Amino acid sequence: MNLLLLAVLLALAGAAYLLGRRRATKLVGGDPRALHSRPTYHGYYVALWCGLPALALVLVWWLAQPQVLDRVVLAEAPASVQQLPPERVDLFLRDARSLAYGGVTSGTPTPELERAAERFRSLQTAGRVGLSAAALSLAVAGLTWGRRRVSPEFRARNAVERSLDVFLVSCSTVAILTTIGIVLSLIFEAARFFALVSPTEFLFGTQWSPQTALRADQVGSSGAFGAIPVFAGTLVITIIAMAVAVPVGLMAAIYLSEYARSSARAVLKPVLEVLAGVPTVVYGFFAALTVGPVIRGIGNTVGLDVASESALGAGLVMGIMIIPFVSSLSDDVISAVPQAMRDGALGLGSTKSEMIKRVVLPAALHGIVGAVLLAVSRAIGETMIVVMAAGLAANLTANPLEAVTTVTVQIVTLLVGDQEFDSAKTLAAFALGLVLFFVTLVLNVIALRVVRRYREQYE
Amino acid sequence: MALASTLPKIVARDVDCFYGDKQALFCVNLDISEKQVTALIGPSGCGKSTFLRCLNRMNDVIDGCRVTGKLELDAEDIYGPDVDVVKLRARVGMVFQKPNPFPKSIYENVAYGPRIHGLVSNRGELDELVEWSLEKAGLLGEVKDRLQEPGTGLSGGQQQRLCIARAIAVSPEVILMDEPCSALDPIATAKIEELTDELRENFTNVIVTHNMQQAARVSQRTAFFHLGILVEEGETGKIFTNPGNERTQDYITGRFG
Structure with missing residues (x-):
């Protein structure tokens, strides 16, 4: 289902590329020299408008969905569940999710658990439909908006290159951040070690x-x-x-x-x-x-x-x-x-x-x-x-x-x-x-x- | 007339040169007189640089290069079987088209040759030789306070004079110059030309150039190459005012090349 959504979005972006390119060519009667940017850049521009916002929405939803669903289910759960200590609440939610999506629960399901699981299932289906609808309409809206901006004077190349620039910067940032992350984790874990063993003993001791x-x-x-x-x-x-x-x-x-x-x-x-x-x-x-x-x-x-x-x-x-x-x-x-x-x-x-x-x-x-x-x-x-x-x-x-x-x-x-x-x-x-x-x-x-x-x- | 009677420094007879299957020089015959500047002129690819590189066997470095015929330096065969290329090149120095100082200090650049050939026995003599060479190359005044700075930090013209100083520090008998000014501006060029003229006192000089005014200014004899053939050779004055060959005339008047 999710993969299908992604495929549809990518296909839409591809179509947007073709549409943008064709519109740009058509606007100048087939003579690309009259355009500020080459037709392909107009195509990329429309495709970016079509694809990026929709993909961003999908990504945000995937990241946020578990928390949102947990909140909703918990809010609707009976007071007896809500008053449990935090780790028991976690256990309850985990069991409910296992029951809903197929998995192993920690005990025989209680009626509350059954109800919560049912809610998880319905919420997830609703979320999926809602997400698909929202993402697709966003993509279509982006396509329309981007396509409307295509004109001979429009500087599509600059816009596309700016997005590419951001993309390249974020790629290099990923590498740098990963390195920093590794170093930080090393430092923190090592700090825990040095709380147990003194640094002088570690650095100058001759027994290992x-x-x-x-x-x-x-x-x-x-x-x-x-x-x-x-x-x-x-x-x-x-x-x-x-x-x-x-x-x-x-x-x-x-x-x-x-x-x-x-x-x-x-x-x-x-x-x-x-x-x-x-x-x-x-x-x-x-x-x-x-x-x-x-x-x-x-x-x-x-x-x-x-x-x-x-x-x-x-x-x-x-x-x-x-x-x-x-x-x-x-x-x-x-x-x-x-x-x-x-x-x-x-x-x-x-x-x-x-x-x-x-x-x-x-x-x-x-x-x-x-x-x-x-x-x-x-x-x-x-x-x-x-x-x-x-x-x-x-x-x-x-x-x-x-x-x-x-x-x-x-x-x-x-x-x-x-x-x-x-x-x-x-x-x-x-x-x-x-x-x-x-x-x-x-x-x-x-x-x-x-x-x-x-x-x-x-x- | 007295000069003409002395034995030529370098004699070339029926010299052919091949790069693989391609023949670059055809039956070149040329005498190069001692303590004169001989200019080799001709359009690009005419074989003048190839001929120059035959004179100290720098062509040996190139894969598939073959030289036949007779080339003699002071009546000794340059391509003879018992000739030591290293000794030959110490006698026949070379200055290249692009200044190529070593990535070392100015001092070390000049001291390189004397060191490898063991020309000096102590530091004092080396200092003197380095100074003498830089002086001869007209560079000493500009660099004497910064001999320890890298030679690559000098301007193009200074680098080329450094390369000349480096060449004369070995006290060669012949200096070959392969378009030494082609990468330089007019002022640096003028300095090198002046220097070439002065070097005539001590050295036999062969210079390849594209610049006909330069050939006319610095040389006593000129040889014109075309398509690997030595077309005409003679006193510079005569070549430039009254060439015997139609192609020479066409070239020096700028009709081709």
């Missing part, structure tokens, strides 16, 4: 064991929320990953942009980018089942004690995952250095490697730094590989052969499964998330400043 017991007399009943081991683990793995990804990626980019023949480049670049398309979960079991045991085996043969879930294994695989990131972005910026720079360097008698080291790379530096920082935040935020390959134990260690855990792994383990959302244990996830967010933000800000300072500008 977030399991809180259900009863006070259980073992480990008090969780420890010192996040340093967790962040240290992230740091170790990120460093290992970058130590793999940056040199390999950068060298690959230099080869691709400077040395590879165009035929080789045409094959290699897409192949390298396929690496970026491998799902991280695949990298994850590659790390856990292949790389981890291999490293352990090598360690055993040289007499080193290696944990089967070592930071080294997770970091190496993460580095491999990030290589295409670094190489692809760096390749783009290196290729963007103007040929004139290369000619200038070669014309002075530079060798190819002097040209690359002294002219091309400095000119591309800002982009390369940008690529590396993007890769760092990717590494910090990466979850799947470390969940599978890095382990859960929060060891405070700088030894890459031991198992460590990362911020993302901890967030996952804290929130996976059935959880109560008001214990320190689950709230700790938000605090970790907040710190993670803050770290990446600071990293980006620093990166921007560094890039701006060392940027060597070419035209």
Whole structure:
């Protein structure tokens, strides 16, 4: 029914477009040059007038309907119901709705409940008919009004472009508001956590064991929320990953942009980018089942004690995952250095490697730094590989052969499964998330400043 | 007449140049004398820039470019198998059509060449060389207080003179200029022309230009290219007042091109 209404409204808007366009063309005897705006803009104008107000009405009604119906039903309900405490009133209404639209009620229906349900049903039908009638007449009215405004001098294009402008602004606002919303929810939940655990303990404590017991007399009943081991683990793995990804990626980019023949480049670049398309979960079991045991085996043969879930294994695989990131972005910026720079360097008698080291790379530096920082935040935020390959134990260690855990792994383990959302244990996830967010933000800000300072500008 | 008796700096004999299947130069024969300005003129696409880029093998950079024939610098084959392109380009410097200073400071732009070629042994010598080059390029007065500022911040004409300073800092024997003034205003152009004339003292200069007055003003010899063929070559005065070929006459009087 609702979908049908929408379809009818859209069809009407389409018709309005055709009508508006035809009227505009007709008014000037088929010569569009006599119009201020092209006929299509007149069409869009009429269609907007026809569609927008009606759609807005439908939207408002859909949002408001539940509350309105609840109010009406409650007002008509007997006094015995109205005097119930608020949560019982809610229950009554919920039961009535379930009874009306089909669902499970909390007990056997009472006569009051039956009556309320009946009322819900009739009100909803009435609302539906009323809404359809109102929306359709609004659409027709809009169509008529818009069509009447069509004239050769009328600036339909400006009007349509203004509406488009508003639409585009609201699209970008949605993205911004969502981000703000996420940050705010992080902050509020983290604030609840910090009411339970002091920020100094969280930020500077060296013990991390977030399991809180259900009863006070259980073992480990008090969780420890010192996040340093967790962040240290992230740091170790990120460093290992970058130590793999940056040199390999950068060298690959230099080869691709400077040395590879165009035929080789045409094959290699897409192949390298396929690496970026491998799902991280695949990298994850590659790390856990292949790389981890291999490293352990090598360690055993040289007499080193290696944990089967070592930071080294997770970091190496993460580095491999990030290589295409670094190489692809760096390749783009290196290729963007103007040929004139290369000619200038070669014309002075530079060798190819002097040209690359002294002219091309400095000119591309800002982009390369940008690529590396993007890769760092990717590494910090990466979850799947470390969940599978890095382990859960929060060891405070700088030894890459031991198992460590990362911020993302901890967030996952804290929130996976059935959880109560008001214990320190689950709230700790938000605090970790907040710190993670803050770290990446600071990293980006620093990166921007560094890039701006060392940027060597070419035209 | 004394000049004519000395050996030419650069000798081109039967030079053909191909971009893939397309032939850009046909059997070019040209002598370029030492310490003179030779102007290459002709309509767009006539091969004059191609010929210029053959002289320091900048064409090597272009995929599918092939040069045949004999090109000699001081009687050494430019395209010989044991020629080091890097050394060749240190001897034959180039200034490009569009000013292309490196994204570095003014000082570093000029110091680039001496550094890579190891021409100086300490900072003091480098400072001197940079100053000498900027002075030679007529730029020192304008930039001596801001040597550490980026070269890209200069005006177009200053950038082009910076590129000339950068080229002469390597002490090349020949300087090739590929339409060095085409992106510049008349005042900057006048400065570059004046500079070209002065550089004749120390360097052999080959300049490609679209501007015939410019060729007449700065050069001693002029070569006219058309459709990849060297049509006529001779003393600038003669080419512009009494050309031997009808096409040359048509071009310099503005009837085509």
